[in-house]
Amino acid sequence: MRQSLHTITVSTRGKGLYAITRAVNAWVGEQGMATGLLTLWCRHTSASLTVQENADPTVRDDIAKFFEALVPESGTRYAHDDEGPDDMPAHLRTMLTHTQLTIPVQGGLPVLGTWQGLYLFEHRRAPHRREIVLHLLGE
Amino acid sequence: MRQSLHTITVSTRGKGLYAITRAVNAWVGEQGMATGLLTLWCRHTSASLTVQENADPTVRDDIAKFFEALVPESGTRYAHDDEGPDDMPAHLRTMLTHTQLTIPVQGGLPVLGTWQGLYLFEHRRAPHRREIVLHLLGE
Amino acid sequence: MRQSLHTITVSTRGKGLYAITRAVNAWVGEQGMATGLLTLWCRHTSASLTVQENADPTVRDDIAKFFEALVPESGTRYAHDDEGPDDMPAHLRTMLTHTQLTIPVQGGLPVLGTWQGLYLFEHRRAPHRREIVLHLLGE
Numbered sequence: 001m002r003q004s005l006h007t008i009t010v011s012t013r014g015k016g017l018y019a020i021t022r023a024v025n026a027w028v029g030e031q032g033m034a035t036g037l038l039t040l041w042c043r044h045t046s047a048s049l050t051v052q053e054n055a056d057p058t059v060r061d062d063i064a065k066f067f068e069a070l071v072p073e074s075g076t077r078y079a080h081d082d083e084g085p086d087d088m089p090a091h092l093r094t095m096l097t098h099t100q101l102t103i104p105v106q107g108g109l110p111v112l113g114t115w116q117g118l119y120l121f122e123h124r125r126a127p128h129r130r131e132i133v134l135h136l137l138g139e
Numbered sequence: 140m141r142q143s144l145h146t147i148t149v150s151t152r153g154k155g156l157y158a159i160t161r162a163v164n165a166w167v168g169e170q171g172m173a174t175g176l177l178t179l180w181c182r183h184t185s186a187s188l189t190v191q192e193n194a195d196p197t198v199r200d201d202i203a204k205f206f207e208a209l210v211p212e213s214g215t216r217y218a219h220d221d222e223g224p225d226d227m228p229a230h231l232r233t234m235l236t237h238t239q240l241t242i243p244v245q246g247g248l249p250v251l252g253t254w255q256g257l258y259l260f261e262h263r264r265a266p267h268r269r270e271i272v273l274h275l276l277g278e
Numbered sequence: 279m280r281q282s283l284h285t286i287t288v289s290t291r292g293k294g295l296y297a298i299t300r301a302v303n304a305w306v307g308e309q310g311m312a313t314g315l316l317t318l319w320c321r322h323t324s325a326s327l328t329v330q331e332n333a334d335p336t337v338r339d340d341i342a343k344f345f346e347a348l349v350p351e352s353g354t355r356y357a358h359d360d361e362g363p364d365d366m367p368a369h370l371r372t373m374l375t376h377t378q379l380t381i382p383v384q385g386g387l388p389v390l391g392t393w394q395g396l397y398l399f400e401h402r403r404a405p406h407r408r409e410i411v412l413h414l415l416g417e
Contacts, residue, residue: 003313003416003417005384035142039381039382041380041381041382044391050234052184058218059219061218062217063234071344092341092344100380101239102180104180104274113270115184131391190372191369192369240377240378243319245283251321252322255322
């Protein structure tokens with residue numbers, strides 16, 4: 001049994017879902033572990049991780065719209081507003097989704113379902129560089 | 140230290156919580172590992188995992204009602220509607236709950252609290268066969 | 279590769295976020311593992327775990343206010359009300375946040391980002407003693 005650690009960086013250009021499945025699978029594949037456990041950790045409080053359908057792009061539009069309504073931006077609603085009206089909603093959206101995902105690895109790859117994709121969910125309007133730490137344990 | 144992998148299948152009959160604690164504990168018990176780490180991965184984007192009180196059945200009714208209100212079904216609200224009015228809400232409810240759970244194992248069993256139960260949360264109306272991959276690492 | 283298990287107890291005094299980063303890091307540091315995987319499991323269904331900004335205290339007020347609005351207390355809304363009007367909202371808020379967090383360990387510590395703090399999120403009004411199981415695997 002051995003471990004590997006790696007950090008991937010995602011350059012975001014505003015709110016939305018950014019596909020990371022390919023980058024994650026590529027790194028896992030290079031480690032040459034048939035069976036194991038993969039963990040993704042997003043090192044931020046205004047961007048998060050999510051698993052979503054990877055097929056129909058309208059799903060992403062519906063997600064964006066849903067979260068804008070559930071956690072609205074506002075210039076008056078939040079006490080924490082020094083970093084702009086999109087900052088506190090970004091923290092709340094992060095809390096409601098995931099900072100971390102842990103996925104079994106079988107046959108050298110994460111056991112994602114056919115329609116499952118891994119995404120970084122950016123909650124800020126401005127471009128950011130987001131770090132996701134990958135940890136793989138296996139043999 | 141060694142690893143075990145297994146897939147359990149849950150046949151659902153419409154929306155709601157389906158108890159999986161017994162099936163999960165039975166499999167973990169068979170692996171004969173005193174100490175370890177158990178991971179559950181749900182291979183779908185319209186069903187999810189959750190931990191809930193296992194005692195009072197009215198809790199499940201309240202959960203159902205809450206999620207219907209928080210993420211309503213609609214024939215007009217969502218752009219992604221090819222698979223019916225319950226499909227996009229299913230994706231959103233999955234995002235707001237969990238695709239994955241990782242639980243320490245002590246004394247041969249997951250360290251669930253007295254009132255904690257593990258559930259598959261089905262978000263579609265029609266019957267489905269849901270796969271949950273179990274990964275156990277320990278000794 | 280070896281494992282360590284430990285339980286920390288947090289005494290809460292009503293709803294809110296309780297910082298646990300220091301206690302978690304202290305225990306991890308004592309285990310003397312340079313590289314590994316840390317898992318936190320909260321053994322309750324009316325308190326949860328979350329990762330949040332550790333800098334500005336107003337963030338916590340906004341979080342409290344947001345969750346009171348998203349999952350309101352009510353004497354009439356919920357069927358499950360034997361334990362008071364804050365009990366069923368506590369279960370729902372737990373479902374919407376996290377019972378578990380798994381974090382890669384590098385250089386002997388969890389790879390938290392600069393602004394990330396770990397918190398127990400208490401959802402009940404009355405004081406409680408909350409158990410969080412820590413599991414560390416590494417070398």
